[in-house]
Amino acid sequence: MIKVGIVGGTGYTGVELLRLLAHHPEVELRVITSRSEEGVAVADLYPNLRGHVDLKFTVPDAQALAACDLVFFATPHGVAHALADEVLAAGARVVDLSADFRLTDIATWESWYGQAHGAPHLVDQAAYGLPERYRSKVCDSKLVAVPGCFPTSIELGLLPLAEKGLLKDQRAIADCKTGVSGAGRGAKVGSLLCEASESLHAYGVSGHRHLPEIRQVLSDAAGSSVDVTFIPHLTPMIRGIHATLYCRSDLSQEELQQLYQQRYADEPFVDVMPAGSAPSTRSVKGSNVCRIAVHKLAYSDQVVILSAIDNLVKGASGQAVQNMNLMFGLEETCGLNHVALMP
Ligand SMILES: NC(=O)C1=CN([C@@H]2O[C@H](COP(=O)(O)OP(=O)(O)OC[C@H]3O[C@@H](n4cnc5c(N)ncnc54)[C@H](OP(=O)(O)O)[C@@H]3O)[C@@H](O)[C@H]2O)C=CC1
Numbered sequence: 001m002i003k004v005g006i007v008g009g010t011g012y013t014g015v016e017l018l019r020l021l022a023h024h025p026e027v028e029l030r031v032i033t034s035r036s037e038e039g040v041a042v043a044d045l046y047p048n049l050r051g052h053v054d055l056k057f058t059v060p061d062a063q064a065l066a067a068c069d070l071v072f073f074a075t076p077h078g079v080a081h082a083l084a085d086e087v088l089a090a091g092a093r094v095v096d097l098s099a100d101f102r103l104t105d106i107a108t109w110e111s112w113y114g115q116a117h118g119a120p121h122l123v124d125q126a127a128y129g130l131p132e133r134y135r136s137k138v139c140d141s142k143l144v145a146v147p148g149c150f151p152t153s154i155e156l157g158l159l160p161l162a163e164k165g166l167l168k169d170q171r172a173i174a175d176c177k178t179g180v181s182g183a184g185r186g187a188k189v190g191s192l193l194c195e196a197s198e199s200l201h202a203y204g205v206s207g208h209r210h211l212p213e214i215r216q217v218l219s220d221a222a223g224s225s226v227d228v229t230f231i232p233h234l235t236p237m238i239r240g241i242h243a244t245l246y247c248r249s250d251l252s253q254e255e256l257q258q259l260y261q262q263r264y265a266d267e268p269f270v271d272v273m274p275a276g277s278a279p280s281t282r283s284v285k286g287s288n289v290c291r292i293a294v295h296k297l298a299y300s301d302q303v304v305i306l307s308a309i310d311n312l313v314k315g316a317s318g319q320a321v322q323n324m325n326l327m328f329g330l331e332e333t334c335g336l337n338h339v340a341l342m343p
């Protein structure tokens with residue numbers, strides 16, 4: 001059994017990890033940290049876990065974490081920088097859900113995150129945890145950086161074209177919608193019911209911190225710089241990311257459909273829908289699936305790709321477990337075959 005610790009067990013991605021791991025056949029949950037809920041039973045804070053997780057929150061302690069085989073960091077940026085070294089040195093592996101190790105260029109990380117990088121010496125060891133592109137690196141790595149929620153939906157939506165050099169002018173536009181759980185569990189005015197419901201607004205228009213990550217992955221796939229315009233919008237739903245991706249290509253609808261189906265034929269968590277479809281966020285809610293539909297507009301060379309994920313599953317904790325499975329040589333889908341919730 002893999003002995004697992006979770007740093008940040010009270011947040012939304014932390015509790016989602018607990019839901020997914022509670023009955024994972026190869027996992028034994030050992031440590032779940034929270035500074036604010038120290039000593040509280042997990043099932044008292046999250047009654048959905050009553051009868052499934054019998055642990056109490058403890059404050060983060062490097063020694064206790066180092067005794068695990070794998071530590072998930074479900075914490076704000078900077079926390080994994082501070083603790084990962086000690087955990088890795090003790091022989092444990094790390095899967096970090098924050099952005100601490102996603103960017104390969106340290107100066108770029110520091111300029112977007114507005115702070116000094118806390119562990120630059122570990123960056124070269126980290127694999128970017130998008131298995132659909134970096135599977136072999138993930139399998140060989142002791143430190144995996146789970147992609148952000150928006151980047152997951154955008155990168156999976158554009159990879160088939162980028163990898164073949166078929167993105168015209170190396171450009172795309174990503175118009176994205178997110179649910180409010182993407183902002184985490186912390187109290188914020190913008191997450192209040194009266195602020196977020198019955199309304200929709202863009203944010204981060206002049207530049208969102210996921211942009212350098214998206215450019216890094218798509219440029220790597222294309223072999224030269226890809227320019228993406230990315231605008232996120234907050235929508236009145238709890239879970240879900242929907243990306244509407246615009247780009248240009250000379251491929252026909254049939255050729256595009258074939259390209260996407262072939263690219264993802266062996267991917268257990270990417271579903272390419274039939275031509276003419278439109279994935280809903282509901283169709284992936286609670287599941288680790290990214291659903292994609294590709295459309296060629298009849299009147300131009302314009303291509304529209306629709307990509308939907310659950311931000312807390314394929315966009316965070318599910319993808320984290322998918323990476324764990326690969327790092328430990330397990331079946332990639334182990335513990336992750338949940339069907340989405342309907343309605
Ligand atoms: N929500 C989402 O959809 C997604 C989130 N992410 C990323 O995953 C990470 C976690 O997100 P989310 O679960 O939403 O965040 P939350 O704000 O909901 O939870 C954060 C957790 O981290 C703990 N924590 C905060 N500060 C520290 C610290 N200094 N040391 C140790 N623990 C700390 C908190 O517990 P306590 O303060 O009690 O210790 C809490 O359990 C973030 O980096 C986020 O950007 C990535 C993809 C999607």
Ligand SMILES: CC(=O)N[C@@H](CCC(=O)OP(=O)(O)O)C(=O)O
Binds near residue numbers: 148
């Ligand atoms: C609604 C909302 O606020 N969403 C967050 C995305 C959360 C996330 O995924 O953050 P990281 O991937 O960078 O860890 C945002 O736009 O900043």
